[in-house]
Amino acid sequence: MDTGKMDTNELAPEHAVAILANDYSFSYPNCSPVLSGLSWEVPEGSFQLMIGTTGSGKSTLLRCLQPALSPAGTQTGLLRVWDQVRSAACRGEFDPCVGFVSQSPDNQLVCDSVWHELAFGLENQGIDQHTMRKRVAEVAHFFGIESWFNKRTDQLSGGQKQLLCLAAVMALRPRLMVLDEPTAQLDPVAEKNFLHALFRINRELGVTVVVATHNPEAMVDYATSAVCLSDGKLGPVDLESLRAGVSPVESLRRHVVKDGPVHVRARDISISYPNTSTLVLDRCSLSVQAGSLHALVGGNGCGKTTLLKALAGVLKPRLGQVDNSALAHQAYLPQNPKSLFVCDSVAEELKEWQNACGYTDEDWLAWADRFNLLSRLELHPFDLSGGEQQQLALAKLLLTQPTLLLLDEPTKGLDAQAASNVAEAVLAYIEAGNTAVVATHDMTFVQLLADRVTLLFNGQDALTQTPDEFFADTIFYEPKDNLFAQMMEHVSYANKWAKTYK
């Protein structure tokens, strides 16, 4: 009897399997299978990365783990989370063992205050007052939320919001934490912060973690294993192969614009946050030369978006002035492309400004082809993936033939393929002699495409340099030799080839 007990105790950690899938298939109603004959085993306590292209079914698979979120469709084979089998019958039932965090920090928050957000899940479960207080206090302490516990959720930064989402789920004491692109909307610092918290949950609290991501190189150090989902099947991936390369990233510009007429200029502008006297920009200046790509970099809340809007003439500075010679011929790509979509289908969206701008059907079809949207023309823009939405928005703007393009985080949250499509289009746009101002956290993008970089810090333009000068002695702001950079290299070869032989 005693020995038997000892045996199970000894064996338990070795054999405990958090997720087990065997010949598991899933298909949406009237569609071909998204997942087919998939096998998967995640040992308890592991930190697994899941990669795969957009539309490979990562989200579907992850949602199937939490029956409350599992999509409608037919499934065959076995999917088990510990000893609970995920069958069609249990769809819609909530399993407290599985925590789920998705991409958007804003849309995941339910309540107006931080404390209520933390308590929300516990309230749903009808947990008594004492337990609830204990758990809320515990997670608030663990994640260091005490200092902003009494704040309203709309006062938080994106990073804080996402951390709050994680904490609110952790208050429910899940044993498995499933995350779908949790850091896609975060800036690099907030991303690191979030990953640290995730790492601590995994190693200190022993929670099994599965993360789907487009950006594995940031997470490699935390992970214990990685898998890739393609053609409906999972295959193992070597963690080391996911690390960023070491070769330097070279600019793709044929000739960097050094001097030229100034297209857009801001002179000592000051702008404050709405309804406050706190200044976002404090006597900030900027000169953008015609035909150049000017990148704005800096931490979260340093005023990059505010400066872009001021240049576009939609935010009036309290002091100073903006001269924009392209004021009537500009286009602005916001952080969230949804604010640009008005129509019910992708095709209508691309045709929307056809009368006003006089482009032909061939023009917009060419853009749809270039961004692989031809098969999506009938879909609603909101049904596209994040990357496709971004490409659609960019195509829509470029069709208006603006002479000035203002881009706010054009590659944020995109997979390498989508990011390189966007970057390629922007490159072609600049090479044609147009001007662009880009606010971004993506240093690789800056190194590849920019003529000038302005670092915004403390409300001012701290310095303006060429990318080579700027990246010469930085330790954190650094272009990475990631998949995006490697894809862009091929793009540039293809471009050069096309140009040489035309």
Place this chain on the structure above:
Amino acid sequence: MQMLERTHPLILMVYMAGILILSMLALEPVYVMLSFLGALVFGACVRGWCETFHFIRWQPALVAVIALANLLFSSSGSTELFRIGVRAFYLESLVFGLCMGVLLVAILLWFWDFSSLLTSEKVEAVLGNVAPVLAIMITMIARLIPQFVRQGEEIDEVQRACSAAQAQAHQPTSQPPFRHTSSRHTATRHTPSSFRFRQISVLMGWTLEDSLETAQAMKARGWGYARKRTTYERYVFKKSDAVCLLAAALLFLACGVGVAVAGQQFHFYPTLSVVWSIWYAFAAVLFCVPTVVVMRGRV
């Protein structure tokens, strides 16, 4: 101020309700003046004299309008002020109108005073135990409205910023951009109303899309899992709170009796009859307590 902010929201709500009900029931000059003065001083305590003055600066006009209207339309009373033709205008009628006006201002002031203390969060904390679903609805609405407004502003800015789509119609692109301004095709430009309509449709689509995601996030945290939802009680109702509530209830009772008794003795018409009685003292205490609590907290 801090003391009041830390008071259990139930007491705040009950006290506010008591003050409002008593003010409305006791339509006679002494009560109205007490209520008005109490609200004014309390407002100055919680919001500052400047802001209070700013709030009431146009209210005398309101009082005057009500007083005049009553004077013109109600010809009751005994003290004749003046006569136009056969129509007499009486002092009592004027005083009644003045009382009505001041009462209205006093009630507005009380609401304004307490709204700085009773945040949506506190209202929700009180409701939470009675109607948990209503409470969660309030908190979600409190989150959604600012988000809705922010997204609306964002859409407005984005649509305005994409000027290339609205201005240049059939222009050769080789022309320098700044010469375009004079030759815009007015026919293709959006009229303001269609522009607004477009913005609203974008906002609706965006918000609906976001709310689907929020619904998923709610499900992911077990919305509807337990048959009975509980509510996280941020404010613990302590013994001292119960004592406060009891004291307040006694005070309300005394004032209520006072109003009933004084109401029998007092009448506007035909002659004003203000009879001083001890009952007024209770009302004075009632209207002063919030100020006293704030002042004590400052000492």
